[in-house]
Amino acid sequence: MEKYDTVIAGAGPAGIFCAIHAAAPQTRVLLLEKNATPGAKLNISGTGQCNLTHEGDIRSFFSRYGSHGQFLKPSLLSFTNKALIGFFEERGLSFETTPGGKIFPRSRNAADITALLIRECELREVILKCGEPVRQVEIANPGFRVQISAGWVYARHLVLATGGASYPKTGSTGDGYRIAASLGHTITDVGPALSPVIAEPFPFSSLAGITFPALPFSLWRNGRRIMEGNGDLLFTHTGLSGPGILDCSRDIRAGDEIRIAFSGSVRRDALEREILAAIARSPSKAIKSLVAGLGIPERLARLLPECAGVPADSTGAHLTAAARNRLISMLTEYPVRVSSVGNLSVAMVTRGGVALDEVNPKTMESRLVPGLFFAGEVLDIDGDTGGFNLQAAFSTGHCAARGILSGANKERQHP
Structure with missing residues (x-):
């Protein structure tokens, strides 16, 4: 059985960003994507132009996620909109801001964002496998056995970043809800948002x-x-x-x-x-x-x-x-x-998902299953239009990676 420090299900913005930041030296990170290529929903975001985030103080974002903005407070503060733009600018992309505050890549091409993220995965030796949906997960205690088409792999840490259930043609078909529920998590009422x-x-x-x-x-x-x-x-x-x-x-x-x-x-x-x-x-x-x-x-x-x-x-x-x-x-x-x-075929995002009271907002780790993390739209979070959902995806992906590395360091210090 192939063994990995971290296995991430879902190569959307949350999953890819988590993989990039979880890939520390001497670690093995496996990124699984059910589609033939990564970033399907990211590539059509903002009508293909990718409204990456929004301008302004990050504290003004808290009110843009309905009643669930407080859950996002730690992740947004630890990886802000300015940090997100800086990440891409340091790697050669430039951005422009519309009069309404939306921030787009100057090329207005979402594929440029995806391509840069995949290059960063390659630089960090993240193993990306496409056409590989997660079929089943079992708790190994410690860690997890994850079933894919080639068999089973072992993950010390597992991240569910499978997205929601909107735009199912992009692969968002609620797989993460099924897996999370099988591991004991509550899934709140799922329905269309930004619809x-x-x-x-x-x-x-x-x-x-x-x-x-x-x-x-x-x-x-x-x-x-x-x-x-x-x-x-x-x-x-x-x-x-x-x-x-x-x-x-x-x-x-x-x-x-x-x-x-x-x-x-x-x-x-x-x-x-x-x-x-x-x-x-x-x-x-x-x-x-x-x-x-x-x-x-x-x-x-x-x-x-x-x-x-x-x-x-x-x-x-x-x-x-x-x-x-x-x-x-x-x-x-x-x-x-x-x-x-x-319905969910036209909704931009999904309301509902993994119940937030069962997730630590400072690390994105499950409060029920040690070593299980969540990032992005699989959580019961949906934001307003204007780049707030992508910001949440990147911030929670980054937060989950920090939570994984922090936990791994503690394990090494106190085996």
């Missing part, structure tokens, strides 16, 4: 492609408001997308209601005063023109009054108080009924 929302009914299909910048909205479930959001919103043929919706999709469920404030931050009473003043100035102006004068796109300005039961071509002089109230409701909290959240 568009499908609405039913959706009267704005003809407006697909229209984007609304920084639009407030709220999420309601069973008549209770459960969260508020604000961000760019995009109409699709079937519902809603855009960064604002994508970032909140981890919390959205079928049957929920999203109430959109097309009027922006203007409060209902202030909007009513504005509409009454506009009618007083031009009582013969069509309702659709009054609505467009509030900053609403022209095509939507025709549809919103119709949704309120108000003929778009009718005039302000004929607008009753009841009709005005309905129109204001459409402008300040338009209700969109969620039929479903886009």
Whole structure:
């Protein structure tokens, strides 16, 4: 049986980065990848341009992972966005930052990132085997027996960096959940995140492609408001997308209601005063023109009054108080009924995964099984759009490698 100091399942960003930093002198590191080539999902990230990370103080990242940002605090602080960029810049890649803070390689080619990572693995004599899914894992105590197509290998340390279950065509099919569960770990509810929302009914299909910048909205479930959001919103043929919706999709469920404030931050009473003043100035102006004068796109300005039961071509002089109230409701909290959240085939990342209370956030080591480590999306972590998920993958991969080497040093000092 071939023996290794560390076996890593999954050659995505978390797994490759872990392999690079776990490959100390006189250690044997085996990196296993089920696909024919490594980095499949990394290569399509950011539409192939690779939004590697985001600018700003690393502490501002903590709030970008829903309620699980505190778990990432040690790994993000120990390997920051600046450290990540520095790693690649020291090896010849250059980067650019967009006005919104996203950081891309200047080449806008994700394959450049992957190629550099693989070169670093080769320099450190990491053994990379592609087309090798992990079939089964058994605890050897100490260490693990890992079954691959060629038989069994022994690992003193095992890292599950198999990704989540989104974009299954890239190999992310939830293998890590199965293995972790077989070793006693809890897997929290898995579902799509960073995913568009499908609405039913959706009267704005003809407006697909229209984007609304920084639009407030709220999420309601069973008549209770459960969260508020604000961000760019995009109409699709079937519902809603855009960064604002994508970032909140981890919390959205079928049957929920999203109430959109097309009027922006203007409060209902202030909007009513504005509409009454506009009618007083031009009582013969069509309702659709009054609505467009509030900053609403022209095509939507025709549809919103119709949704309120108000003929778009009718005039302000004929607008009753009841009709005005309905129109204001459409402008300040338009209700969109969620039929479903886009499934895992279209979701950018996966919510849910290995339960975080069973993992040490300072080392990424299992609290249940000594020598078992986790990195990346296999954990119950998902971040906002903008490079936050890749940063988490690299930071947790780096953290797991440090945890492995620290534990190995202690073993040598106290055999």
